Amino acid sequence: MRDTVILRVVVKVLLPAILMFALYVQFHGEYGPGGGFQAGVAAAAAVILYGMVFGIAEARKVVPRSIVNTMIPLGVLIFAGTGVVSILLGENYLDYTPLGSKPAKGQHLGILVVEFGVFVTVASTMLAIFYVFGGRADEADEKAKNEEGGE
Amino acid sequence: MVVTVIGIIRAHNLFAVVMLGGIYSFLMATVLVVLDAVDVAMTEAAVGAGMSTVLLLAVLHLTRTREAPLRHAPVIPLLICLLTGGALVYGTLDLPPFGQPDNPQNLHVAPYYLENSIEETKSPNVVTAVLASYRGFDTLGEVAVIFSAGIGVLILLSRRRRREMVVEDEGRSRK
Amino acid sequence: MNEFLADLNYWVTIFLxxxxxxxITAHGNMVKKLVGLAIFQSSVYLLFISPGKILGGTAPIIAPGFxxxxxxxxxxLILTAIVVGVATIALGLAIVVRIHEAYGTIEDDEVHDLEAD
Structure with missing residues (x-):
């Protein structure tokens, strides 16, 4: 990406706002529009924006690939694990009633946990997809440069 | 939206196609807000206009940006499309009227969700309540699909590209 | 007028x-095919959402006064379908990239020609 001061400054100003928005959407999802899916995409978009402007290598320093790759199954596990916990507490799979002191509280907590699982999976999957595509693009660029240098 | 789709069909520059696709997604999000689906609109704006545009641009960067002209006149596809379209328009004649509260699809489980979700889950946003609680199985399945799609992309693309491998593939294809 | 608008909604869906x-059927370029697939998918989103709208209703977030x-x-259903849709399209794009690496082209017909040679 070409160096443009405007782009860099604007991105730096926007990034915290986007991340805050993602978290707001995540935890305010039961009261307003939003939830794990949207928040995951928004959070991934923040890192992707950073990667597009400052280079993917920089983005990988902030959010390393190993973390992303662990987070993909982790989200699914959080979701499925919630179901297992409710089985252990003597209810049906994915029935959150026993998680809290009152049924409604349990449901509330269950929704929050499950939404968090969704968030983790969606955000990390989007990010992982972006990393591999972007990594390919960088490799292609380097190869083109090397070939030009060789000839 | 109709205009953008016609534009996408006619444009040969793939870059233009991708940009029109982004515009299309935003228009779709606006329509969804009008139809009261705010959650869906938010997702569509973030995913359709943001993520898929970025991915398509990355692929264009890896491949090429011009589409080859069609080799033969698209008679058969056109015929198929017209037939499908005709059948679907015929089908709309039997659909219930738009936006009436007593349509069959609005009488099944939706009223139950709307009435009981706030007592049972304390969540004013019914979409979230249904998504995470009443239809938790569905959502678990969707998450699993996303998970496996992500793994698939990683498997397909994260192997480092080697010159020999490409040559070998080409050799196999020539046989 | 209302009836006309309602039918318009379905017609737009059908056109999309x-x-x-x-x-998908007429174009040979794989990236364009995937964009076509995305349009096809979003027409289904519209098809699902339109019947759910109730005239005079608001978004399903319970609040006093509505x-x-x-x-x-x-x-x-559509919320999850959108995210799954982008994941599958990403998978398709990954396959397109691999095809490009193997054959050097992303056109259907050219891949066929290469196979025939």
Whole structure:
């Protein structure tokens, strides 16, 4: 990406706002529009924006690939694990009633946990997809440069 | 939206196609807000206009940006499309009227969700309540699909590209 | 007027669906095919959401002062479908990239020619 001061400054100003928005959407999802899916995409978009402007290598320093790759199954596990916990507490799979002191509280907590699982999976999957595509693009660029240098 | 789709069909520059696709997604999000689906609109704006545009641009960067002209006149596809379209328009004649509260699809489980979700889950946003609680199985399945799609992309693309491998593939294809 | 608008909604859906189908069947370029697939998918989103709308209703977020809400069920189904849709399209794009590496082209016909040679 070409160096443009405007782009860099604007991105730096926007990034915290986007991340805050993602978290707001995540935890305010039961009261307003939003939830794990949207928040995951928004959070991934923040890192992707950073990667597009400052280079993917920089983005990988902030959010390393190993973390992303662990987070993909982790989200699914959080979701499925919630179901297992409710089985252990003597209810049906994915029935959150026993998680809290009152049924409604349990449901509330269950929704929050499950939404968090969704968030983790969606955000990390989007990010992982972006990393591999972007990594390919960088490799292609380097190869083109090397070939030009060789000839 | 109709205009953008016609534009996408006619444009040969793939870059233009991708940009029109982004515009299309935003228009779709606006329509969804009008139809009261705010959650869906938010997702569509973030995913359709943001993520898929970025991915398509990355692929264009890896491949090429011009589409080859069609080799033969698209008679058969056109015929198929017209037939499908005709059948679907015929089908709309039997659909219930738009936006009436007593349509069959609005009488099944939706009223139950709307009435009981706030007592049972304390969540004013019914979409979230249904998504995470009443239809938790569905959502678990969707998450699993996303998970496996992500793994698939990683498997397909994260192997480092080697010159020999490409040559070998080409050799196999020539046989 | 209302009836006309309602039918218009379905007709737009059908046009989008047919347009997507046309792009998938008639065009040889794989990236364009995937864009067509995305359009096809989003026409289905519209098809699901339109019947859920109730005239005079608001978004299904319970708040005092509103009695009529649109049907939340299609919203849930489509919400997840959108995210799954982008994941599958990413998978398709990954396959396109691999095809490009193997054959050097992303056109259907050219891949066929290479196979025939």
């Amino acid at each position: 669906l047919v347009g997507g189908l046309y792009i 009695d009529v809400y649109s049907n939340p069920l299609p919203h849930v």
